Amino acid sequence: TLNDKLNGVFKKLKKQVRLDENNITEALKMVRMALLEADVNYKVVKNFIGSVQAKAMGEEVLKSLTPDQVFIKIVHDELVEILGGKDYDEGKIRLNSQPPTVIMMAGLQGSGKTTSAGKLAGLLMKQKRNVLLVAGDIYRPAAIDQLETLGKQLNCDVYSDRQSRDAVKIAADALAYAKKTAKDVVIIDTAGRLHIDEELMAELVRTKEAVTPDEILFVADAMTGQDAVNVAKSFNESLEATGIILTKMDGDARGGAALSIKEVTGKPLKFIGTGEKMTEFEAFYPDRMASRILG
Amino acid sequence: FLGRKEIDDDLLEELEELFITSDIGVETTMKIIDSVRDQVDRKTLKNPEDLKNALKEQIFNILNIDNSLVQTADRPYVMMVVGVNGTGKTTSIAKMAKMFKEQGLKTCLAAGDTFRAAAIDQLCVWADRVDVPVVKQSAGSDSAAVIFDAIQSCKAKNFDVLICDTAGRLQTKVNLMKELEKIVRVAKKELPDAPHEVLLVLDATSGQNALSQALKFHEDVGLTGLVLTKLDGTAKGGAIIGIVDELRVPVKFIGFGEGIDDLKPFDAQNFVEALFD
Numbered sequence: 001t002l003n004d005k006l007n008g009v010f011k012k013l014k015k016q017v018r019l020d021e022n023n024i025t026e027a028l029k030m031v032r033m034a035l036l037e038a039d040v041n042y043k044v045v046k047n048f049i050g051s052v053q054a055k056a057m058g059e060e061v062l063k064s065l066t067p068d069q070v071f072i073k074i075v076h077d078e079l080v081e082i083l084g085g086k087d088y089d090e091g092k093i094r095l096n097s098q099p100p101t102v103i104m105m106a107g108l109q110g111s112g113k114t115t116s117a118g119k120l121a122g123l124l125m126k127q128k129r130n131v132l133l134v135a136g137d138i139y140r141p142a143a144i145d146q147l148e149t150l151g152k153q154l155n156c157d158v159y160s161d162r163q164s165r166d167a168v169k170i171a172a173d174a175l176a177y178a179k180k181t182a183k184d185v186v187i188i189d190t191a192g193r194l195h196i197d198e199e200l201m202a203e204l205v206r207t208k209e210a211v212t213p214d215e216i217l218f219v220a221d222a223m224t225g226q227d228a229v230n231v232a233k234s235f236n237e238s239l240e241a242t243g244i245i246l247t248k249m250d251g252d253a254r255g256g257a258a259l260s261i262k263e264v265t266g267k268p269l270k271f272i273g274t275g276e277k278m279t280e281f282e283a284f285y286p287d288r289m290a291s292r293i294l295g
Numbered sequence: 296f297l298g299r300k301e302i303d304d305d306l307l308e309e310l311e312e313l314f315i316t317s318d319i320g321v322e323t324t325m326k327i328i329d330s331v332r333d334q335v336d337r338k339t340l341k342n343p344e345d346l347k348n349a350l351k352e353q354i355f356n357i358l359n360i361d362n363s364l365v366q367t368a369d370r371p372y373v374m375m376v377v378g379v380n381g382t383g384k385t386t387s388i389a390k391m392a393k394m395f396k397e398q399g400l401k402t403c404l405a406a407g408d409t410f411r412a413a414a415i416d417q418l419c420v421w422a423d424r425v426d427v428p429v430v431k432q433s434a435g436s437d438s439a440a441v442i443f444d445a446i447q448s449c450k451a452k453n454f455d456v457l458i459c460d461t462a463g464r465l466q467t468k469v470n471l472m473k474e475l476e477k478i479v480r481v482a483k484k485e486l487p488d489a490p491h492e493v494l495l496v497l498d499a500t501s502g503q504n505a506l507s508q509a510l511k512f513h514e515d516v517g518l519t520g521l522v523l524t525k526l527d528g529t530a531k532g533g534a535i536i537g538i539v540d541e542l543r544v545p546v547k548f549i550g551f552g553e554g555i556d557d558l559k560p561f562d563a564q565n566f567v568e569a570l571f572d
């Protein structure tokens with residue numbers, strides 16, 4: 001683990017009373033390696049190492065601790081802070097005082113939007129909300145069937161229109177239906193799309209304009225690599241996301257994309273997907289994520 | 296870095312950044328750069344253009360292994376498509392089905408994802424569009440049983456190719472990987488050399504976890520090829536370089552879109568050129 005590696009680095013140094021340029025250069029290299037291996041973006045790593053270096057320089061090593069313990073704490077704390085240590089927005093959905101609360105899912109193909117939409121519905125239903133799932137993906141074969149199947153599993157109402165070729169109108173009609181049937185929350189599933197697909201990104205923007213969502217959740221796969229910054233930045237610039245969901249965290253991907261996405265968008269990491277079942281959904285914990293990324 | 300007049304540390308750092316941001320990974324990046332560092336130090340590589348070409352050649356040599364489909368006299372030719380969740384397995388199967396059909400091969404599909412919501416429906420919509428038959432059972436049925444049935448049926452009806460879809464699964468899930476091993480064992484009961492082709496579908500947006508996926512899937516079921524999807528995005532898919540280097544399993548196809556024609560055989564030359572774009 002990184003901890004063991006750093007331990008080794010500092011052991012070579014005799015009793016250090018202070019962290020300085022000499023003893024942290026090697027340690028910083030190790031942290032940089034660990035972050036890159038964890039898929040944190042190259043530039044994000046550069047900035048991160050810079051901040052850690054600044055914070056570590058001159059740091060005093062208290063009698064009760066060893067230099068590596070002081071150093072790893074600085075690294076860990078810095079990581080936790082960026083990931084949302086002060087946000088307290090994890091695991092929460094911003095509910096509108098005037099129902100229904102509208103939530104829109106967005107993200108690349110296959111990231112886990114449809115599955116997460118179901119999980120979110122399940123979570124809110126447990127909190128006694130009346131939820132409407134909206135089958136807004138009119139492109140992917142059997143996408144409507146997929147959401148309807150999840151809806152049945154959850155005993156959740158699903159709005160769909162198999163004849164429509166207009167995703168924006170489906171969302172608008174679903175919202176009207178939700179108001180008519182006194183729903184508390186509307187969760188709009190959207191088709192996966194590339195951030196560089198101008199037409200589909202414009203469709204997402206028009207959907208946003210039609211239903212003015214209270215939450216726009218960018219759904220990203222935990223195994224995403226360096227490209228996470230480009231994708232997240234694009235989606236965020238077009239839509240102004242309000243939160244992020246990181247899926248497939250039940251695998252062994254280190255999840256460095258979380259740091260990249262948070263750094264480049266500034267938006268709160270709210271939930272993680274921890275499996276394919278509707279119950280496998282948890283609040284995001286910055287400190288657990290920090291440990292996972294550092295490895 | 297073409298604006299540079301000589302090879303210096305700044306240039307090497309720039310190359311390191313290009314490789315890492317293409318998801319080539321730290322270890323593989325160091326390996327590639329070290330392999331040319333010797334020539335740089337000995338001044339046999341003097342200018343940036345030569346260095347770039349040397350690097351391209353290194354990567355090309357890693358990737359340029361025979362990637363033709365496995366040859367067999369068996370009919371049907373059984374292909375199994377595996378991989379973690381959401382990488383593009385089902386869509387890639389549809390694309391391959393059209394490709395084989397256009398080559399005059401009598402093609403059939405097996406709806407081996409009996410788990411995920413509407414997975415069978417999804418494959419059936421594609422099968423309709425391509426106009427190929429699908430062997431399927433009800434959702435929740437045993438995946439191995441579906442594939443066994445499909446092989447039996449294809450043998451009886453003289454099909455040339457059978458492509459089997461499987462449920463997405465994370466390589467760390469022991470019981471799901473065991474299920475995949477069972478599917479292979481059961482397939483062999485009906486046709487000893489099946490599956491002739493086991494393709495791992497990888498998403499180009501994946502980072503270093505792709506290596507872990509490839510290693511585990513190869514260890515558990517044995518891979519004969521890789522399919523790299525979603526290259527129409529901005530991700531470079533560099534993770535496959537370390538994978539091919541280590542496993543010597545070739546990339547057979549690439550997916551570059553959601554349409555039925557958006558698949559073609561992997562070309563190492565084109566891939567390397569795109570990497571340096």
Ligand SMILES: Nc1nc2c(ncn2[C@@H]2O[C@H](COP(=O)(O)OP(=O)(O)OP(=O)(O)O)[C@@H](O)[C@H]2O)c(=O)[nH]1
Pocket residue numbers: 107108109110111112113114115116137140143190191192193247248249250272273274275276380381411463465
């Ligand atoms: N193991 C695991 N699988 C997940 C998780 N979230 C989603 N999946 C799986 O990932 C695959 C893709 O999920 P979808 O919900 O269809 O993804 P999507 O973003 O809606 O896909 P598109 O609509 O095609 O863009 C499915 O096999 C899901 O079961 C998760 O947290 N863990």
Ligand SMILES: Nc1nc2c(ncn2[C@@H]2O[C@H](COP(=O)(O)OP(=O)(O)OP(=O)(O)O)[C@@H](O)[C@H]2O)c(=O)[nH]1
Pocket residue numbers: 109110140192194378379380381382383384385386387408411414461462463464496524525526527528550551552553557
């Ligand atoms: N842009 C792009 N999207 C793709 C490509 N291949 C597949 N997709 C999309 O990725 C999403 C997931 O594709 P699927 O074929 O359902 O993936 P899968 O691996 O079968 O997913 P699971 O069965 O849930 O594990 C769909 O929205 C596809 O249209 C590709 O090459 N480019």
Ligand SMILES: [Mg+2]
Pocket residue numbers: 113114115137143189190191192
């Ligand atoms: Mg979906």
Ligand SMILES: [Mg+2]
Pocket residue numbers: 384385386408414460461462463
């Ligand atoms: Mg599938």
